[in-house]
Amino acid sequence: MASVNKAIIVGNLGKDPEMRYTQSNTAVTNFTVATTDQWTDREGNKQERTEWHRVVAWGRLGEICGQYLQKGKQVYIEGRLQTREWEDQQGQKRYTTEIVAREMQMLGRAGDSQGGGGGAPASPAQQAPKKAAQQGGPAQDPFPEAPMPGDDDDLPF
Numbered sequence: 001m002a003s004v005n006k007a008i009i010v011g012n013l014g015k016d017p018e019m020r021y022t023q024s025n026t027a028v029t030n031f032t033v034a035t036t037d038q039w040t041d042r043e044g045n046k047q048e049r050t051e052w053h054r055v056v057a058w059g060r061l062g063e064i065c066g067q068y069l070q071k072g073k074q075v076y077i078e079g080r081l082q083t084r085e086w087e088d089q090q091g092q093k094r095y096t097t098e099i100v101a102r103e104m105q106m107l108g109r110a111g112d113s114q115g116g117g118g119g120a121p122a123s124p125a126q127q128a129p130k131k132a133a134q135q136g137g138p139a140q141d142p143f144p145e146a147p148m149p150g151d152d153d154d155l156p157f
Contacts, residue, residue, distance in 0.1 A: 005080040007099045009053055010107065011035035013073050019066030027062035031055050031069060033077060054098035055079070065104055078103040 017031035036050045055077055057065045069075060079101040088094050 006078070007053075007081050008076075008078050009033055009035050009099070010074070010076050011053070013069055013071050013075060014052060015071050017066050017069050019062060026059055027066065029057045029062035029066040031057075031065065033075060053077075054096060055101055056098050057101040057104065061101060061104060065101070068106065069104075074107040076103075076105040076107055077101050 011033040014032040014034050017029045019027060019029040021027055033053045033055055034050050035053065036048055038046065038048045041047050056062075077099060079099045081097060082100050083095055083097045085093060085095050
């Protein structure tokens with residue numbers, strides 16, 4: 001049976017992205033995005049909860065994110081969830097779940113640090129990275145998933 005691993009979020013960056021390069025000169029950019037749910041409880045009080053999402057972007061998409069994104073900007077991210085495991089200094093196993101970005105689109109108006117414009121046309125500075133991200137297709141994934149036997153023959157349609 002087929003499975004789907006897809007995450008789509010729209011939120012605001014919590015801090016400026018951190019970009020670095022691997023030994024093989026591949027860009028990797030890490031940043032956090034906050035999403036907020038708002039609702040009214042049974043007593044009529046407005047409630048809100050903010051979730052923080054770790055995002056990692058590789059290759060050309062990572063370079064674009066590192067160059068154009070900044071704290072407070074509203075962004076659309078599409079990718080897949082990935083959980084990594086490591087050992088901390090005390091020898092304890094630690095885990096983190098992050099979104100490995102495949103697509104990114106900057107939202108809001110140019111110069112608007114809160115990204116309040118939602119549907120506003122992108123400025124030329126925003127269109128350049130968007131086009132570059134689209135032309136390059138998905139960022140090169142350094143951890144490609146292994147194909148499953150018979151993937152192409154077992155489609156249900």
